[in-house]
Amino acid sequence: MTSFISHFRSAWCADAGEARREILAGVVVALALIPEAIGFSIIAGVDPRVGLYASIAIAIVVSLLGGRPAMISAATAAVAVLVTPLVRDHGVDYLFAATILMGLVQIVAGLLRLDLLMQFVSRSVITGFVNALAILIFMAQLPQLTGVTWHTYAMVAAALAIIYLLPRVTKAVPSPLVAIVVLTIVAIWSGMPVRTVGDMGRLPEGLPSLALPQVPLTWETLRIILPFSLTMAAVGLLESMLTAQIVDDMTDTDSDKRRECMGQGGANIAAALVGGMGGCAMIGQSVINVTSGGRKRLSTFVAGAFLLFLLAVLGPVVGRIPMPALVAVMVMVSIGTFSWNSIANLRRHPPTSSVVMLVTVAVVVATRDLAQGVAAGVLLSGIFFAGKVRRMFAVERTDGVPVRYQVRGEIFFASVDRFTRAFVAEAGRAVVIDVSTAHFWDISGVAALDKVVARLRRDGSVVEVIGYDRASADLVDRFALHDKTGVELGLAPH
Template identity: 80%
Template sequence: MADFLSSLRAEWLPGRVQARRDLLAGIVVALALIPEAIGFSIIAGVDPRVGLYASVTIAMVIALLGGRPAMISAATAAVAVVVTPLVRDHGLSYLFAATVLMGLFQIIAGLIRLDLLMQFVSRSVITGFVNALAILIFMAQLPQFTGVTWETYAMVGGGLAIIYLFPRLTKAVPSPLVAILVLAGLSIWLGLPVRTVADMGHLPEGLPSFALPSVPLTLETLQIILPYSLTMAAVGLLESMLTAQIVDDMTDSEGDRRRECMGQGGANIVAALFGGMGGCAMIGQTVINVSSGGRSRLSTFTAGAFLLFLLAVLGPWVGRIPMPALVAVMVMVSIGTFSWNSIPNLRRHPPTSSIVMLVTVFVVVATRDLSKGVLAGVLLSGIFFAAKVRRMFAVERSEADGHAVYRVTGQLFFASVDRFAAAFRGEEPARRVTIDVSAAHFWDISAVGALDRIVARLRGNGTEVEVIGYNRASADLIDRFALHDRTGVETGAIPH
């Protein structure tokens, strides 16, 4: 109990100095969430309030239930792209129902420990994911530079100057917040001809209200929403787990992946019940939060709570915030997110690692789909790993007085069985053959089948065959699946 209370205190009451940093970081994030949420609502084909309410509820609930302090979750493009056909063909109520089911799937994923699949995502894939996301964040700002006045370019430049130079004066206040306030003040005072947040879409008035999705509880409804819910859940968890890994690296700490999975599910269910769309972790806003000093759950909760305050109380003033100020912040995020060391590392790292990273970046940027890029990177990593292990396999043959000894070294699995079989072809037949596998390991039924075929062929030619040196795990596999031999390990007849 004492440990729990100590952990709770560290996550919510980190001390006066850190609490101030968390509060200020949350305010910066709240301002940066507004244009993003509106833009994602437009992508999904819904009213801006659906994305904004989702960002409010998801951020506040994930602060309570999530497993990674300081990570920001809200409405995201990854989920918005998935639900566009559902909204178009069936309407908003089916989106809410699909989001509830999405949350249930994510809770189940946490219960059955699907978060452990992150162990199979290599560092090269994570680096590619980060770089691709940085590129996409920057590309998303480009429309704000088309058909605009020179004042827009000047404000973006000025905003970047404040962001990077103000910390030399003091770090007590996050420089992105200073940039937004200064540029907003100048824009309103001088009446500059620049785009504002209100130009992105109508800001909602009042608070979100609780309501169950108005859809018929039938099998037909389930058939409609099930494919969307599964996809939303998978994409949301994938992006959240990768973002959590990035926050771990940035803060030199470790979150609870399982709790994060279930927390994401709970947050999405609450979002749907309060008129919001689904969402997940946001790497851009998370980087803003951590870079601004956010470290505890307080910063995440503040982001959602302050966004709600802005919408409910200061809506007209929020609408007057100039977009160039927010563009400057997001450009800073893209620069800070990109792994610049990965460029010189292309020559220093193994070629296979560099290829995996570049393929991940290319697929994500080309498809605008983070899940496809990560999947491509993981598959390519697996292929390269299997090929590397395959090359580490060897069979050496020695013969004396009609007795041939084959010493097998390395890992026997589906990718190396062809080399294993080839070592026994084209050799002069011997009266007696010993296959020594004491330096080898059998991993799958492909390896067992290869050994089976070799033993059967040699015995068919009248050769006496003995296999020695099984380790315990290999012996268990052979005893279960081999057709021609038992290992004899359990009786002690064969050394291991």
């Protein structure tokens, strides 16, 4: 019992004061989720309740099963844009079936430890991802600021003033929540001509119900939904893993990303079973949650539960929340999300790191696709890394009897050309190639050594290779065509 209580306090809340902060943070997130979920439903071409029900189910289930406390997951644009053709061509039930399969794929990905692929995403790519997302969040607010009256701009300014100035007076209540409540009261009392949440789309009435997708269980159905499910699962996990890393950094805590993969999968299955679309972690709402005081699972659970309460009980009131208040909150999120230090670091960091960051930002903003931007950044990071390691290589020739070549550095696919060009014709002289300070990484390196040995022997030279470390020796023994690495070739005791 003591262990259970300790675990509960650590994961959910430690005391009444922390519980109050977690609950208030979750309330702010729930209010901010409503227009987002409706907007994403419109993008996917489905009824607003599909996005709203998905946000409820995903937030609640992830709070129970996920591996990153305080991170908010719900319906997202990254997944919504992928399913538009599926909904258009086959209907919403195929969307639900694809979402269930998406969840199963994510659970398998967690079991296979695909979360470890995050180790290959550099800090420059993560910074670019964050900056691009901040830009996209800001750009997403622009439609709410065009073709409107001056009242909208005045309310946005007033909300931003509350958000940034109230914490100087008190932090007892999250300032975004105060801004939303105050501006809602003002809008209802004054009747200002501003857009409201209700103008975004019809809010659902009542509670979601459990139902299976009405699709035939055939190979043809699988053929239709599998490509969408795989893409949704990959994009969802990518955004969730990156967001988890960002929340790790914001809270200076670690997370269980394998558990998060499987939690995301379970949440998407649950969303589909209550008539929701797929989703993943949301960096904007996660930033709102953390900056509002959320640190534990309770804030994530409250976000989903309070959203359900709002739609089921307070639907008419929610529909009258002015959009300028929520726009101000998202502007705050975009400002807080952007890594402003990265601008100054453009001059201080290595040029290759800055290029990776800028390319990631440019591709994400241009394509509105986070996956493409991150893929471009990772690919460019790999190319720059290979180029850097390629230069960590040298061959030094010492004339004598025999002629001695001392090889230093890493021999792999990117350095083999320089390796082979470093050896000259020795016209029948004895040659020793000392690789004791080198390492062969792949079959390209072994093939290059084969090429050098064969060329020298054609010229009449007697060639001896010495000094292999254990890993290089194993690789040469398996794949080399020239003499193997036995004792006569001087295997180095590494």
